[in-house]
Amino acid sequence: MRAHTKPLRESFYVSAAPTVYDVAERSGVSIATVSRVYRNPDAVRAPTRERVLAAARELGYVPSGNARGLASRSTGILGLCFPDYSDPDAEAGEAEDEDPAMLYSDQIIRGMERAARRHGYALLIAASLEGGPESLVAKVAGRVDGFAVLARTVPTEELEVISRRQPVVMLAGPREGDDHLDHLDHVEVANFDGQRELTRHLIEDHGLRRLAYIGSAEESPDVEARFRGYLAACRAGGVEVGDEPDLRVGMMTQAEGARAADVLCARDGERPQALVFANDQMAVGALHTLEQRGLRVPDDVVVTGFDGIPLSRLVRPALTTVRQPMVRLGEAAVDLLVKRLSGARDAEPVSLMLPVTVVRRGSCGCGEGEGGKPGVR
Amino acid sequence: MRAHTKPLRESFYVSAAPTVYDVAERSGVSIATVSRVYRNPDAVRAPTRERVLAAARELGYVPSGNARGLASRSTGILGLCFPDYSDPDAEAGEAEDEDPAMLYSDQIIRGMERAARRHGYALLIAASLEGGPESLVAKVAGRVDGFAVLARTVPTEELEVISRRQPVVMLAGPREGDDHLDHLDHVEVANFDGQRELTRHLIEDHGLRRLAYIGSAEESPDVEARFRGYLAACRAGGVEVGDEPDLRVGMMTQAEGARAADVLCARDGERPQALVFANDQMAVGALHTLEQRGLRVPDDVVVTGFDGIPLSRLVRPALTTVRQPMVRLGEAAVDLLVKRLSGARDAEPVSLMLPVTVVRRGSCGCGEGEGGKPGVR
DNA sequence: TTGAAAGCGCTAACAT
DNA sequence: ATGTTAGCGCTTTCAA
Numbered sequence: 135m136r137a138h139t140k141p142l143r144e145s146f147y148v149s150a151a152p153t154v155y156d157v158a159e160r161s162g163v164s165i166a167t168v169s170r171v172y173r174n175p176d177a178v179r180a181p182t183r184e185r186v187l188a189a190a191r192e193l194g195y196v197p198s199g200n201a202r203g204l205a206s207r208s209t210g211i212l213g214l215c216f217p218d219y220s221d222p223d224a225e226a227g228e229a230e231d232e233d234p235a236m237l238y239s240d241q242i243i244r245g246m247e248r249a250a251r252r253h254g255y256a257l258l259i260a261a262s263l264e265g266g267p268e269s270l271v272a273k274v275a276g277r278v279d280g281f282a283v284l285a286r287t288v289p290t291e292e293l294e295v296i297s298r299r300q301p302v303v304m305l306a307g308p309r310e311g312d313d314h315l316d317h318l319d320h321v322e323v324a325n326f327d328g329q330r331e332l333t334r335h336l337i338e339d340h341g342l343r344r345l346a347y348i349g350s351a352e353e354s355p356d357v358e359a360r361f362r363g364y365l366a367a368c369r370a371g372g373v374e375v376g377d378e379p380d381l382r383v384g385m386m387t388q389a390e391g392a393r394a395a396d397v398l399c400a401r402d403g404e405r406p407q408a409l410v411f412a413n414d415q416m417a418v419g420a421l422h423t424l425e426q427r428g429l430r431v432p433d434d435v436v437v438t439g440f441d442g443i444p445l446s447r448l449v450r451p452a453l454t455t456v457r458q459p460m461v462r463l464g465e466a467a468v469d470l471l472v473k474r475l476s477g478a479r480d481a482e483p484v485s486l487m488l489p490v491t492v493v494r495r496g497s498c499g500c501g502e503g504e505g506g507k508p509g510v511r
Numbered sequence: 512m513r514a515h516t517k518p519l520r521e522s523f524y525v526s527a528a529p530t531v532y533d534v535a536e537r538s539g540v541s542i543a544t545v546s547r548v549y550r551n552p553d554a555v556r557a558p559t560r561e562r563v564l565a566a567a568r569e570l571g572y573v574p575s576g577n578a579r580g581l582a583s584r585s586t587g588i589l590g591l592c593f594p595d596y597s598d599p600d601a602e603a604g605e606a607e608d609e610d611p612a613m614l615y616s617d618q619i620i621r622g623m624e625r626a627a628r629r630h631g632y633a634l635l636i637a638a639s640l641e642g643g644p645e646s647l648v649a650k651v652a653g654r655v656d657g658f659a660v661l662a663r664t665v666p667t668e669e670l671e672v673i674s675r676r677q678p679v680v681m682l683a684g685p686r687e688g689d690d691h692l693d694h695l696d697h698v699e700v701a702n703f704d705g706q707r708e709l710t711r712h713l714i715e716d717h718g719l720r721r722l723a724y725i726g727s728a729e730e731s732p733d734v735e736a737r738f739r740g741y742l743a744a745c746r747a748g749g750v751e752v753g754d755e756p757d758l759r760v761g762m763m764t765q766a767e768g769a770r771a772a773d774v775l776c777a778r779d780g781e782r783p784q785a786l787v788f789a790n791d792q793m794a795v796g797a798l799h800t801l802e803q804r805g806l807r808v809p810d811d812v813v814v815t816g817f818d819g820i821p822l823s824r825l826v827r828p829a830l831t832t833v834r835q836p837m838v839r840l841g842e843a844a845v846d847l848l849v850k851r852l853s854g855a856r857d858a859e860p861v862s863l864m865l866p867v868t869v870v871r872r873g874s875c876g877c878g879e880g881e882g883g884k885p886g887v888r
Numbered sequence: 889t890t891g892a893a894a895g896c897g898c899t900a901a902c903a904t
Numbered sequence: 905a906t907g908t909t910a911g912c913g914c915t916t917t918c919a920a
Contacts, residue, residue: 151676153897164907169899179905194672199654200580201897204912209577210650211635240621247620247636256637256651258588261628273587274633276576277654295571299528448825530913541891546915556889578913581896 152193161189172197203277212250212471213258213274213281214243214464215288238460239284242305245464246282253472255279262287271296279475282467293318301474303467307355319470321463321486325356325440328456328490329363329410332438335492336408337371340499342436346406348394348416349379350386357386357412360440364410380406383416391416392423395437399429407436408498414439414446414455421449421497432499442493451496459488529570538566549574580654589627589848590635590651590658591620591841592665615837616661619682622841623659630849632656639664648673656852659844670695678851680844684732696847698840698863702733702817705833705867706740706787709815712869713785714748717876719813723783725771725793726756727763734763734789737817741787757783760793768793769800772814776806784813785875791816791823794830798874809876819870828873836865 154165161168163186170177171186178186189195203209216239243259250257258278262270271288274281280301283293293302303319336342347364350357361379368375381398383390391411399405411417417439424431431437431451439446442457466486474481494500531542538545540563547554548563555563566572580586593616620636627634635655639647648665651658657678660670670679680696713719724741727734738756745752758775760767768788776782788794794816801808808814808828816823819834843863851858871877 151897155897165898166900166908167906170906173899177905182905191672194675196649196652196673196676198581198897199650199652200577200586201912202653202899203577204575204581204914205897205899207899207912209654211654240617243620243624244617247638251638256635258633258635259624260633261624272573273576275573276579277586277588295568296573298571299573444821528913532913542914543891543893543916544889546913547890550915554889559889575913578896579915581898582913582915584896584915 151198152190152195153198154195156193157186157190157195160193161185209277209279210255211258211278212246212255212468213260213278214246214284214467215260215262215271215274215281216242216284217262217287241460242282242284242464242467245461245466246468247464248461249465249468253468255468255472275300280471282464282471301471301479303470305463305467317483319474319484319486321466321470321488322356323458323463323488324490325359326363326366328458328492329360329440330367331363332440332454332456332492333364333367333410334371335494336410336436336438336498337367337373340408340436342407343373344404344407345373345375345410346380346398346408347375347410347412348381348383348391348398349412351382351384360412379412386413386416388415388419388422391419393419395420395423396427399424399427399435405435409435409437411437411439414441414443414453417453417455417497418445418449421451421453431497436499437497439497442491446493447495454495454498454500455493457491457493459490462488528575529567529572530575531572533570534563534567534572537570538562586654586656587632588635588655589623589632589845590637590655591623591661591844592637592639592648592651592658593619593661594639594664618837619659619661619841619844622838622843623845624841625838626842626845630845632845632849652677657848659841659848678848678856680847682840682844694860696851696861696863698843698847698865700733700835700840700865701867702736703740703743705835705869706737706817707744708740709817709831709833709869710741710744710787711748712871713787713813713815713875714744714750717785717813719784720750721781721784722750722752722787723757723775723785724752724787724789725758725760725768725775726789728759728761737789756789763790763793765792765796765799768796770796772797772800773804776801776804776812782812786812786814788814788816791818791820791830791832794832794874795822795826798826798828798830808874813876814874816874819868823870824872826874831872831875831877832870834868834870836867839865 154168157168158165161182163182167178167182168186168190171183171190175183199209239261243257247257258274258281260270260274269288269292271283271292275296278300280303282303282305284305285307293304296302297318301319303321305321306323333345336345345364345368347361349361365375365377381394383394394411394416395409398409409417409420411420417437420437421431424435424437429435437453439453439455440458442455446453446455466488470484470486531545534545535542540559544555544559545563545567548560548567552560576586616638620634624634635651635658637647637651646665646669648658648660648669652673655677657680659680659682661682662684670681673679674695678696680698682698683700710722713722722741722745724738726738742752742754758771760771771788771793772786775786786794786797788797794814797814798808801812801814806812814830816830816832817835819832823830823832843865847861847863
């Protein structure tokens with residue numbers, strides 16, 4: 135027996151936690167048996183098991199996850215790393231309701247948590263916050279069996295290195311052509327298809343010809359893909375377009391959306407028939423400002439968004455948009471990780487493209503039946 | 512040097528992850544130095560440090576969180592355990608939007624995640640799912656520096672034992688009088704006060720006298736506290752009440768709320784002037800059904816909820832309710848944990864009661880100005 | 889500033 | 905069915 139003895143104090147807060155040794159000693163068995171009681175109860179005779187469990191209870195024994203992970207090389211934990219969207223506003227006041235930035239990662243967290251739970255994993259979530267040689271990913275990577283990374287949270291080089299040792303799935307960011315990251319599993323949503331289909335709907339079903347696209351100034355592969363979908367539909371429909379968005383805004387917020395609408399609708403004669411926004415936030419902002427300008431949506435101008443945030447359904451007119459399956463994204467990530475972890479370690483990298491749904495509602499002139507969900511009108 | 516040598520393979524997927532030994536060997540230093548480079552870079556001369564870092568990069572070294580945690584007795588992780596609210600419906604279809612059951616724990620997760628991040632911790636979340644002698648809590652407990660438990664997720668006895676070794680904070684469930692759990696930190700919301708104040712408003716400001724309370728059949732201390740608040744206000748206002756809710760429903764869902772409204776408003780002559788629901792979900796359901804019955808809210812009947820879910824603001828008429836600071840709850844939990852972890856290990860147990868806010872909106876006849884948030888109307 | 893060595897608490901062969 | 909014995913990969917005195 136090892137010199138592992140600890141004073142069995144009676145005071146309430148005990149400094150050192152009891153270990154297998156303590157439990158073993160107290161119940162008169164070996165540490166191996168104690169371990170077995172937890173890992174594989176059936177391998178221990180019932181009376182013995184009872185004694186061990188009793189001793190554990192008396193001592194307040196809780197197995198150390200760290201020691202376990204170290205010895206067994208697995209943790210039962212899946213991870214998620216995402217950028218620190220922290221937002222000055224978020225500090226202040228209520229922040230209770232639909233904060234779009236939160237929602238995005240939150241939906242993914244929801245999906246992952248749910249799926250992880252189904253597979254018996256817990257979820258470790260961490261937002262990148264830089265610091266030292268020890269980036270966040272490394273911290274997470276060292277503690278989980280596999281993890282998902284949102285978009286481009288992490289230097290690809292580092293990811294490349296880590297992903298040699300454990301499953302990593304890349305979320306939402308499109309796979310780069312010639313990147314280091316070709317061997318990662320990867321899940322994205324059909325940005326291109328969604329925007330194309332939505333645009334097609336505007337052109338063909340509503341007969342609109344003068345569209346304006348409002349994109350982002352920041353480089354975002356998602357937004358680019360959406361824009362390309364828009365272009366494709368325009369060209370297919372014989373609508374004349376340049377190869378740049380009509381406007382690029384900085385933040386894709388409601389405020390920017392409102393401003394964009396103001397700018398684009400100012401030139402009265404040539405006002406676009408439709409404002410196609412790269413996300414719902416901007417579109418909602420536009421709706422608001424258009425109303426104030428006395429322009430009716432969809433009669434005077436059609437507005438569309440992208441994302442399918444809850445708010446999009448609740449504004450008036452309800453927003454025609456493309457719904458992204460965020461929760462699914464999280465679920466898919468977990469499923470991929472779990473698959474890798476249970477055998478398929480070196481299967482071919484998988485790349486999933488989750489389908490999106492065009493949601494036709496009032497802001498394009500469709501969807502009378504919308505908004506009829508109980509309690510909301 | 513230990514027999515720790517591993518073949519440096521060139522194939523892409525390497526089986527064993529490199530360790531401090533590998534890095535040490537490759538950079539010609541001792542493992543102690545490698546460790547120092549990560550834990551305390553300044554204790555190592557710059558050139559040495561560079562060499563180590565370079566070797567680490569070449570090898571794809573990632574420190575093992577487990578080994579670290581084991582050796583240093585701390586993880587940098589905070590935990591959250593909550594009940595498995597999993598919901599048959601949740602499996603199906605979209606589940607994208609505001610699902611109240613999710614929202615509840617999700618808001619707390621948001622709050623905790625945010626606060627944890629501020630303090631440099633990551634968050635481990637796990638929903639209880641039973642299984643063997645190793646309950647979820649134990650699993651979480653063994654992997655975090657401290658954790659929060661939602662309501663009565665866990666047998667109190669087990670919690671008692673665990674909480675001797677690490678900080679635990681109990682969320683939302685009221686502290687039992689004579690429980691084992693008196694030494695835990697504890698955060699709840701002012702259910703009693705909130706419901707009392709809301710009810711007082713109905714009685715005194717709107718002059719209502721015939722109220723009906725719709726509570727829950729399941730035992731829930733929160734709902735009980737609300738009901739007691741209601742009673743207190745009624746009695747204070749000289750309104751006659753029994754000591755049981757006028758109706759108790761099973762699930763507190765929209766459907767049940769609708770049914771409750773039907774039942775209570777059926778008896779036409781003595782229809783209540785106000786339906787006071789124990790949560791928003793039910794109230795929203797009631798709004799819907801009342802509209803269909805041709806009863807106008809608030810003119811014919813006043814409706815109120817409790818929780819302050821986003822939906823409450825978006826229905827028409829907007830719902831008068833009591834807003835619970837869920838995100839704050841999560842933040843408070845983290846703050847408490849962090850405080851304990853940084854010194855105050857055996858300070859007196861703290862019990863926080865977070866204030867709630869009565870939100871007066873259309874459904875009680877107040878709040879013309881409400882709903883004016885940009886983009887929502 | 890760096891190295892040597894002793895654990896941290898557990899799991900997993902291998903014995904018995 | 906149970907015990908023995910090595911580690912797992914890192915941190916941390918204590919020396920040098």
